Amino acid sequence: MNTQCPHAIDMQTDNNSEFLPPLTAIAAPWMTEFLSDPAFLDELLQQHGSPINIIHTGPFGENYNYLIQAIDRHQLPRLIFFARKANRCKAFVKESKRLGLGVDTASYQELKECLELGCDPRKLVMTAAVKDEPLMRLAIEHDVLMVLDNEDECRLANQLSKERGKLTDIGVRISGFHDEGEKLYSRFGFDTGHVLEFITSRIGKEKDYGSLRFDGFHFHLNGYSSRMRSEALLQSIHLADNLLTQGIRTSFIDMGGGIPVNYLSSSSEWKTFWSELAKAVLRERSPITFGNTGLGYELINGRLHGKQKVYPYYNELSKGDFLDAVLSYQKTSGDTPASLLHAKGIELRMEPGRSLLDQTGLTMAKVVHRKRDSNGDWLIGLAMNKSQLGSSSADFLCDPVLVQNDRDKSQTRPTPVFLTGGYCLEQDIILQRKIVLPCLPKTGDILVFLNTAGYLMHFYETRSHLFEFAKNLVMEENSGALAVY
Ligand SMILES: Cc1ncc(COP(=O)(O)O)c(C=O)c1O
Structure with missing residues (x-):
């Protein structure tokens, strides 16, 4: 050289x-x-x-520990699934199995591979965005919990379960939570405003989808706000309370992923980067990005507009601390998501991907x-x-x-x-x-x-x-x- x-x-x-x-x-x-x-x-x-x-895989177990410690502080029943979509390597599935951690699967191949690697089907969940017949058959055959997103999925799951003479437990994905006066949009899931009516009138014995049994709620929010996740948990608990009045028990609430990771060693470097980028976009200094791209910042009529379109690589609150903040969030009533889940005996579930893969x-x-x-x-x-x-x-x-x-x-x-x-x-x-x-x-x-x-x-x-x-x-x-x- x-x-x-x-x-x-x-x-x-x-x-x-x-x-x-x-x-x-x-x-x-x-x-x-x-x-x-x-x-x-x-x-x-x-x-x-x-x-x-x-x-x-060494840090994977440490990351898992940070999360379970945060939940155990609140003495909650829990089940964590590793969202394997975040990385293709089987090594993390094997490590999940070794640690007793579940795996969230999002395709036929992901699910099949987990089953072939000997994962306990009770510790698998299938949350694929699109679920075709082979994928549903595989899940139903192995009693893997499916999180259903829409009525067509319920229809197919019911038909396949009926054919096999099974009563299949399902999770129901929900969205449309309210936060600070706004309704949060998601293309996924049933709207929170209509889901109670749907579950009570269509799912369960002697109803249209009589081969399905409602087991719990699931959501996954875009972005990395702890408050939004707390709000979504509180609103899901409220839905569970309503279902209980109709004799339908919610055994779990799954809060998806989105627990942030901190990639950077210095908050001042992070702040300086954004202030220098703003100056570059405003033409007050030489560019610091290719083609002077603003990564979300824009110059319009001589002024800075837009907002950062990047992952928040610097995070003061990450992994276990973030989860603790989600669970400890207090509204005026004094109840927190953790205290309510605890009092009602609802299991907290989640599917972190990125935060388990940190480092x-x-x-x-x-x-x-x-x-x-x-x-x-x-x-x-x-x-x-x-x-x-x-x-x-x-x-x-x-x-x-x-x-x-x-x-x-x-x-x-x-x-x-x-x-x-x-x-x-x-x-x-x-x-x-x-x-x-x-x-x-x-x-x-x-x-x-x-x-x-x-x-x-x-x-x-x-x-x-x-x-x-x-x-x-x-x-x-x-x-x-x-x-x-
Ligand atoms: C349904 C669902 N669960 C879990 C995750 C994992 O999220 P994260 O890797 O941010 O923890 C995703 C990511 O897109 C998801 O869509």
Whole structure:
């Protein structure tokens, strides 16, 4: 490998005086240790291609503990399901099984794989957004609880249950909760205003859907507001009270996922980033993002409009603390969601994905080329594409780490760059932020993105241009050995 930062002459033209706000990512100890051996990382990329996802399930159990401790403080009956849509690797299903944690499945393949891996069907739930006949048959055959979203699903579930001579327990998904005078829209579930009438008149013995039995409510809210989740819990408990007056018991309320994760080590870096971005969008400073994209901020008639369209990567309240806040929320009556669930003996269920995967994975890719674009910016071409670090967030706001096999420290000169991907799209920019690397990388160097297991590595991954999917290597807990998943 080359031993110098090779563009010393070009570097003279860099405008290194521009301030580019850093966003330092939190790295679990296993990540720091893993990154300390660049030659080994290089060997892995030679062997398995680029990019590679590295998975370590160790923190998964710790995250689970944070959540159960928060619930146990309130002495509630509980059942947590890992939302496996957040990551494709079987390793997390196996780990869920080992820890006694349930699994939330969202497709035929996800459910089938969990059953084949020997998961206890009583600890599985099926919440797929669209449920066709094979998927429902599979769930009914194995007595896996289905969360039904609409009347057509009830009709099909009832027909299939009847054919098998079964009485099938179901959860009913609900939405349309009220929060601060607004009704929260969701395309999923039955409207809270109509669901009682539907359940009492249509579901159960001697009714239209007589092969189904109502067991509990389910919701999943967009966004990361603890108050909205508390409100949704209180309103679901209220629905359960109403059902009880008609002799129908609610044995659980499932609050879905959406428990936030904190990715970043500094609140001041987070604040500074947003104030610098606002200045850039207002043309008060040089751009800090590709094409000066505002990540939700917009300049209209000389003023700043819009709001941040990214995941809240910095979170003061995350995992167990967030859950505790949801459960402890107090209205004027003095009742909290926790005290009401406790008093009524309703089991609290949830399906966290991202928060269980915090610090369990990283993604690394090789530098293939460096070039300057017509603006004079450095573009670093990586052997990966944006779909391999994609989520519904407009950007992944965490600094990557540069790993060099043979770094020449004397040549270190911080260099602002954009990272570009392999799809033939102008938009295949891996990170929208201009980031500062400790020096201009060489070809063959490695860029590492930390904490990518939750959604980032798999959820949006595509195989355009027939590029292979990234390999997933799972680290053995004790030996540290890596196995291809
Ligand atoms: C129904 C349902 N449950 C659980 C989850 C998991 O959410 P999170 O990964 O934010 O915890 C999702 C995510 O979209 C979902 O749609």
